[in-house]
Amino acid sequence: MRTCLVVDDSRVIRKVAGRIIEDMGFEVAEAGDGMEALAWCRAAMPDTIILDWNMPVMNGIEFLKALRAEPEGRAPNVIMCSVENEPARILEALEAGADEFIMKPFDGEIILSKLSIARAQR
Amino acid sequence: MTPEDAEALRILVQARSGVMVNPANTYQIETRLGPIARREGAGGIGELIGVIRTGRDERLMWAVTEAMVCTETWFFRDVEPFDRLKHEVLPTLSASRDRPIRLWSASCATGQEAWSMAMCVTEARGLRSDARIELFASDLSEAGLQKAQSGLYTQFEAQRGLPIRMLLRYFEKQDEMWQVRSELSRAVRWRRINLLSDLTPLGEMDVIFCRNTLAQFDKNSRRRVLEQFRAMLAEDGYLFLGAAERADDIEGFFPTSLNGLYRRRPAQQVQAA
Numbered sequence: 001m002r003t004c005l006v007v008d009d010s011r012v013i014r015k016v017a018g019r020i021i022e023d024m025g026f027e028v029a030e031a032g033d034g035m036e037a038l039a040w041c042r043a044a045m046p047d048t049i050i051l052d053w054n055m056p057v058m059n060g061i062e063f064l065k066a067l068r069a070e071p072e073g074r075a076p077n078v079i080m081c082s083v084e085n086e087p088a089r090i091l092e093a094l095e096a097g098a099d100e101f102i103m104k105p106f107d108g109e110i111i112l113s114k115l116s117i118a119r120a121q122r
Numbered sequence: 123m124t125p126e127d128a129e130a131l132r133i134l135v136q137a138r139s140g141v142m143v144n145p146a147n148t149y150q151i152e153t154r155l156g157p158i159a160r161r162e163g164a165g166g167i168g169e170l171i172g173v174i175r176t177g178r179d180e181r182l183m184w185a186v187t188e189a190m191v192c193t194e195t196w197f198f199r200d201v202e203p204f205d206r207l208k209h210e211v212l213p214t215l216s217a218s219r220d221r222p223i224r225l226w227s228a229s230c231a232t233g234q235e236a237w238s239m240a241m242c243v244t245e246a247r248g249l250r251s252d253a254r255i256e257l258f259a260s261d262l263s264e265a266g267l268q269k270a271q272s273g274l275y276t277q278f279e280a281q282r283g284l285p286i287r288m289l290l291r292y293f294e295k296q297d298e299m300w301q302v303r304s305e306l307s308r309a310v311r312w313r314r315i316n317l318l319s320d321l322t323p324l325g326e327m328d329v330i331f332c333r334n335t336l337a338q339f340d341k342n343s344r345r346r347v348l349e350q351f352r353a354m355l356a357e358d359g360y361l362f363l364g365a366a367e368r369a370d371d372i373e374g375f376f377p378t379s380l381n382g383l384y385r386r387r388p389a390q391q392v393q394a395a
Contacts, residue, residue: 085277085295085298086295087290087294087295090286090290091290094286094287100285100286101286102281103277103281106281107278109196109282110278110281110282113196113281113282113283114281114286116201117283117285120201121285
């Protein structure tokens with residue numbers, strides 16, 4: 001089964017996104033910040049990561065740079081999911097290694113669409 | 123809204139557009155006609171349809187028809203037809219054309235299909251350096267066309283089907299909306315067209331996209347539109363329908379390896395069939 005790690009400091013967002021992604025056939029794990037997510041990835045690298053930007057302890061960009069430096073860290077499709085919606089900020093996330101970007105708020109159609117796009121680009 | 127009102131609506135929309143409205147789908151009818159009823163100062167949908175049933179208000183009858191036929195869509199819907207267009211169809215046509223390649227998004231709704239085609243044209247590789255491409259887009263709905271032509275989409279709409287790098291390349295952010303950049307917007311010519319009307323003035327087309335539209339049409343209207351498409355499509359042209367839509371019951375179209383993509387059978391084969 002494909003695995004997806006949902007990283008967001010909002011429990012509500014983790015639950016909402018997690019439920020949508022589960023319905024798409026993923027096994028879903030959750031992390032509340034970048035540090036926790038990094039520990040998850042070192043234990044078992046997921047196929048896909050839905051990643052918030054602004055989080056305590058370690059934010060999304062810091063996590064992304066750390067992840068991509070890991071031995072298997074290029075493997076997961078990373079979809080940044082943030083309230084940031086300025087082109088310069090989105091570009092920053094892509095340059096840090098994100099495959100796709102979702103501007104919050106989102107719905108199931110957008111997540112489905114972005115997962116397909118990210119998978120097709122690999 | 124009474125059953126008689128719903129039936130009157132069904133007859134009106136089918137006669138003017140070929141689209142079959144399900145009278146039992148009261149939610150859809152109320153959602154689409156509610157704004158018109160409010161704008162017209164009608165007491166409700168029933169009163170609005172009552173005015174229509176008098177047959178005196180031509181403008182209102184078209185407004186109601188257009189509201190009932192406007193469909194939801196998104197960028198690069200189903201992906202594969204656009205990949206085919208970019209990687210296969212455009213380079214193939216480019217190699218055999220001394221005149222402009224003519225593309226038509228026949229039922230473009232709010233424009234996402236036409237803009238997706240425009241992006242394919244921009245990104246297509248392997249075209250002759252002197253290749254010229256004309257892209258037309260049309261719809262029955264004036265409101266849909268206005269939105270399409272404005273190129274202005276909400277954040278939700280801009281994220282459905284559109285890869286983020288293409289959003290950044292072809293759109294610019296305006297407040298909380300996303301606007302098609304002017305260099306892309308110049309690539310599309312827009313026009314209100316009823317597919318049931320005579321389409322011959324549009325001239326020959328090399329590629330017609332009419333996806334997820336004809337499935338809503340009654341049998342005779344669908345056949346009439348497809349026969350017009352066949353007549354105006356170049357001998358080596360391409361017809362893109364929705365993946366579940368078929369044209370192989372129309373003499374002169376044959377299917378390809380992609381569901382919904384049809385080619386025009388050469389004339390001599392049509393005569394021999």
